[in-house]
Amino acid sequence: AQKITQTQPGMFVQEKEAVTLDCTYDTSDPSYGLFWYKQPSSGEMIFLIYQGSYDQQNATEGRYSLNFQKARKSANLVISASQLGDSAMYFCAMREENRDDKIIFGKGTRLHILP
């Protein structure tokens, strides 16, 4: 079974709209962390946001927020007021802290922001 599932291979969103990128995960480890990374066409991986499994509040970083629903094993990324520069691949990832910190990435969602 896939540990990280990103069901949207591609999305098109109008500039200035909010966008939600889906991510579900599968783990039996009670202690884990969830990440989102952005990969523009230039190829570099850019860390966006982190959510720990014991964090009570949803993580936020500027225009990025993580909608963490633990019971549903869901960690969706929300980007508010999208910009043209948000066009990129977005990867969800998980680290299981009782499994030697191995980090598993999803297959990614390619986001296109339309002017």
Place this chain on the structure above:
Amino acid sequence: GAGVSQSPSNKVTEKGKDVELRCDPISGHTALYWYRQSLGQGLEFLIYFQGNSAPDKSGLPSDRFSAERTGGSVSTLTIQRTQQEDSAVYLCASSLDRLSYEQYFGPGTRLTVT
């Protein structure tokens, strides 16, 4: 300060040859990760170092792959007897320690096996 650097940036090699990829993490970062990204795919975890030791080598695709880290700094990923399916971008990342959640990625090495 300087970020994570990787060399070479591009490597073209013939099938059957050995290659060595280098990663220089951010100074002071004790955790170092290697990933592989095939064209249009997500990242595949290969190996993780805390200091010089690698607690989990299960991500290495075959025994042709090996990695080492010396002095708690530079790491090399070696692929012996390269195959065409080894063609990918190899990414290295470092973080302050194993508890830090923010990884800083290098620009990657694009390996092409002909």
